[in-house]
Amino acid sequence: MICQIRGVQYAYRWLQPYNNTLPTMVALHGFTGTSETFVPMFDQKQNYNVLAIDLIGHGQTSVYVHPLRYEIPQLVADLAELMTRLAVSEYFIYGYSMGARVALAWTVLFPEAVAGLIMESGSPGIAAAAERAVRFKQDRRLAIKLMEGTLVEFVDYWQSLPLFSSQNELPETQQMRVREGRLRQIPFGLAMSLVYGGTGKQPSYWGALANIRCPILYVAGEKDRKFQEIGLRMKEIQPTITYQVIPAAGHCIHLEQPRMLLQNINQWIKGIDVTA
Numbered sequence: 001m002i003c004q005i006r007g008v009q010y011a012y013r014w015l016q017p018y019n020n021t022l023p024t025m026v027a028l029h030g031f032t033g034t035s036e037t038f039v040p041m042f043d044q045k046q047n048y049n050v051l052a053i054d055l056i057g058h059g060q061t062s063v064y065v066h067p068l069r070y071e072i073p074q075l076v077a078d079l080a081e082l083m084t085r086l087a088v089s090e091y092f093i094y095g096y097s098m099g100a101r102v103a104l105a106w107t108v109l110f111p112e113a114v115a116g117l118i119m120e121s122g123s124p125g126i127a128a129a130a131e132r133a134v135r136f137k138q139d140r141r142l143a144i145k146l147m148e149g150t151l152v153e154f155v156d157y158w159q160s161l162p163l164f165s166s167q168n169e170l171p172e173t174q175q176m177r178v179r180e181g182r183l184r185q186i187p188f189g190l191a192m193s194l195v196y197g198g199t200g201k202q203p204s205y206w207g208a209l210a211n212i213r214c215p216i217l218y219v220a221g222e223k224d225r226k227f228q229e230i231g232l233r234m235k236e237i238q239p240t241i242t243y244q245v246i247p248a249a250g251h252c253i254h255l256e257q258p259r260m261l262l263q264n265i266n267q268w269i270k271g272i273d274v275t276a
Contacts, residue, residue: 002060003085005078008069011035011060012082015042015050023115023269024049024091026083028099030252031193032158032182034059037096041258048092048269053079055102056197057189064188070196072203076106083113092269094118096254098193101125101202108208116215116272118265121227121251124205124234136200143191154190155182166223166250178255209238216241217268219261221249242268 002009013035015027025048027038035052036059042050054061056070056078068074079102083091090113095103100122107117126132146154158164159179167175195201218231218241228245235241244264249257 003082005081005085006069008056008062008065008078010056010062010078010082011054013052015039015052016045018049022048024051024088025118026079026091026093026103027052028055028093028095028102029058030097030099032058032155032185032190033096033099034181036181038254041254041262046266051086051088051091053082055099055193057193058185063186063192067192067196070192071201072102072105072197073109075102075197076109079106080110080113089113090115092116092118094120094265095122096120097122097251098197101199102197104205105202107212107214108205111212111214114214116217116269117212118217118219118268119231120219120253120261121221121224122218123199123227123230124209125202126199127204127206132200132204134200136195136198139194139198139200143194146187146191146194151183151185151187154187155179158182163224163226163251166221166256167252170256174255206237209234212238215268215272217244217265218242219244219246219253219264221245221251221253221256222247223250227251 001012015038027050029035029037035054038052056075057063092115093103093106100119103117103119104122104124107114126135218234220227220231222245231243235243246253246257246260253261
């Protein structure tokens, strides 16, 4: 399904038939992913609706729009408007990696409708302006490399990053599905996501953590020490965060240990009072 918001066409899908008597979870994928990435994890009916969205520059959502529309504050304003158009007044937001950054920004900037926030391997951004500037230059160089080379070369590079090394232990057929999904992306969309929606461009939300009032679940993989440490730093600032480490998983937990992750999410949701 497609909804046009301020000139951007957002593609979204309900992963089970929508039931207005159940609460809703919005699922946001990571960089080079799409809404399809969540289909295997939510292959069985849950006690809540699951709305998976293709973020700008990815999947079936618009790619060739003004680059400033890729900025995180602009993106989350669109996503909040999408929920208004769909007449969903309250919802959980679940995001992975880039999607987790978007989910946190959404919770900070449009908190009224957010019943709870789930961050899988996510970050509030980079606190120091000088470090953000360095990262922005790195993201821009990577985007130029992507536009000047081939998508195959970029995907080869991206998959070789140490952050994703644990995915080499997955069955070959599963690895190929992930790769094929990445190769269906449009280079311009990925490049704009890096430059305008990347960690170097995104505002830091570290200072906003203490003011978040909705419940937060943060999950990191046992093999992903970097994001374990980020989650622990977040919990120091916002002690109400539920922090969990998923065994035998790296950065992409929903790919490597989907059943275990889903069990943890569902158990956490059971403890939250939310209306449909």
